[in-house]
Amino acid sequence: MGKYAVEMEDIWMVFNKTIVANKEVNFKVKKGEIHALVGENGAGKSTLMSVLFGIYQQTKGTIKINGKEEIISNPVKANRLGIGMVHQHFKMVDIFTLWENIALGAEMTTAGEIINSRKIKNKITKIMNQYNLRIDLDKTTANATVGMKQKAEILKILYRDADILVFDEPTAVLTPQEIDGLLQVMLELQKDGKTIILITHKMAEIKKVANSATVIRLGEVIGTFDMKETSVEQLSEAMVGRKVVETKNDYSPRSEEVVLKIENLTMKKVSNTKVIGLENFSLDVHAGEVVAIAGVEGNGQQEIAEAITGMSKVYSGNVKIHNHDITYASIASRYSKWKISHVPEDRHKHGLVLDFSVSQNVVLQDIDNPKFSQAKIINSGAVQAYAQTIIQKFDVRNADAGFAIARQLSGGNQQKVILGREITRPTDLLVIYQPTRGLDVGSIEFIHAQILKAKKDNRAILLISYELSEVLALADRIVVLNAGKKIGELPGKGAKREEVGKMMLGRED
Incomplete structure (x- = not known):
């Protein structure tokens, strides 16, 4: 079977024959690890994971899942391979309730035809309580807050029991307490043998949970780092190609107006x-x-x-x-x-x-x-x-x-x-x-x-x-x-x- 859950070899992703999003990317994720994927905005991180999840077909290159080469032609195939993805931008039907969106395409049924809403809600509620991701399941998605939608996206992937979990900016709109809860969720999922790929710009999160981090800049891999031996400053510098200086208010006096x-x-x-x-x-x-x-x-x-x-x-x-x-x-x-x-x-x-x-x-x-x-x-x-x-x-x-x-x-x-x-x-x-x-x-x-x-x-x-x-x-x-x-x-x-x-x-x- 090998030690890698995901192996992406020599991946090219070119749009309209002109825009190169990924260039000769080699990306490997060990089974059971939390692997951060970091880079500047537009570096190609989400595109690479969209290739893994079957949203895009790579222009060139091969993908192996658990040591076996696979053609991931669409997200349905990705789900069958045990890959789930929490997207940066919500993938929901606004007129549906949150529970309907979470279960969409994976509904539990009675007699093979009738959707068993009680059974679905019970499973989602169990996950919500376990991971402290509580939302109003009956709220219409169009009326839900951004934070509720983000939690629903996370619940969607946990509901499907995937083994390889891709989180694309999952904490962007969560509160500090919710972020701590989600990071704990990831660590618990890792203990259960899940493999996690985490796309985030928040260095503290990477340092807290990630075993490894791969840096992409302008569509190309700069390097993969062991987070036990890499500081936040070193990772930031690898990401942007220079030292980052924190900007702070000088507290100059305001106008009376x-x-x-x-x-x-x-x-x-x-x-x-x-x-x-x-x-x-x-x-x-x-x-x-x-x-x-x-x-x-x-x-x-x-x-x-x-x-x-x-x-x-x-x-x-x-x-x-x-x-x-x-x-x-x-x-x-x-x-x-x-x-x-x-x-x-x-x-x-x-x-x-x-x-x-x-x-x-x-x-x-x-x-x-x-x-x-x-x-x-x-x-x-x-x-x-x-x-x-x-x-x-x-x-x-x-x-x-x-x-x-x-x-x-x-x-x-x-x-x-x-x-x-x-x-x-x-x-x-x-x-x-x-x-x-x-x-x-x-x-x-x-x-x-x-x-x-x-x-x-x-x-x-x-x-x-x-x-x-x-x-x-x-x-x-x-x-x-x-x-x-x-x-x-x-x-x-x-x-x-x-x-x-x-x-x-x-x-x-």
Whole structure:
């Protein structure tokens, strides 16, 4: 049988005969190990695993599973070979419930025809309790939060009892407690003899659970490292080709000008409009200041963002920009007249038109600007030139000078397109939700620098992040939410992780 669960030899993956995603990749994973696959955004990690899972057919090369050469023509064949994959971008039917999506294609039946929902739910519930991945199984997927969907994707792979598990950025939207739980799940699965391939940009996770790590840069393997003998700094340097320097706020004084003023805001919960999701919340954000909202996901963050950007109706209270009430203003006027930029939590649902080109996506809110169109005729040259400026500045890979369809980019590069568009627009207020989700360490360093540059340019920044390290590195002030209420506020300078963590759990002492 051999000692390797997966052997990918001399793998080439070329799209449209021009875009080389993987070049001569040799990748081996020992049975029963946790093997991290790391690299910059667009390096070819997800593509390589999509080849293993049968989504793509390699242009050249061979794949062996448990020592036997296999042609993996589709995901069904991959499942038969005991391979399961948690995808970076959710693979779900929005009108189905979460349990229906988890069991889709592997339903338990009675008399061979009738779906046995009770039996299915019992199995899923057992897994949820075992691995602390609790969700509302009867919730419609379209109404589920990003975190719920991510957990459902993880449950989907565990439900199918695969032996080779591929996790593509599984912790990107999970809370610190949920991340710890998932990493423990992986270690328990490893004890049960499972083989795990983990794609992540979070070095601490790799160091905590991975036995080995393979680094891919620009589609080629740089090397495979024994994590017992490799530091986080060494792995980061191998990944980006240089030393990474952490970017931190210098805590320069803010302006006295209040850009954003929220007064006694109460909102219905986005995922369940029958209950209150945010209650009596007030906040001022000044020009030249980064205010971070910290808290476990689902405690009112989404409601704040959607009230400011106009995506949800305000139940009571006011939202003001430069002391002008915009509580009931249109979304269009918030972008154009009141100069608000928004990096949304869900980049696919609210950040991009996936079947538009990169160039079209970077001017979505500004297409009626005379710079880009006149008399309803689009100036394609100006749009293309503007897009290429953002592509170059934000290092958007495989964008094909802006002609690439947004759907074709890696998740990290899609995020760079959104960040580039929103930060580059001339705005007074930046509402930034999970800005570095799915980004590599080099990109995170650059994005953090851009956020702090926006602060120096005297822009007001509201940062909503579940990454405590990000909050502590960037915030002038930290506002903590719990159960839809403001628990407290503390200065970013000198803030301690333990102190913020206690407040996130609802304790003010």
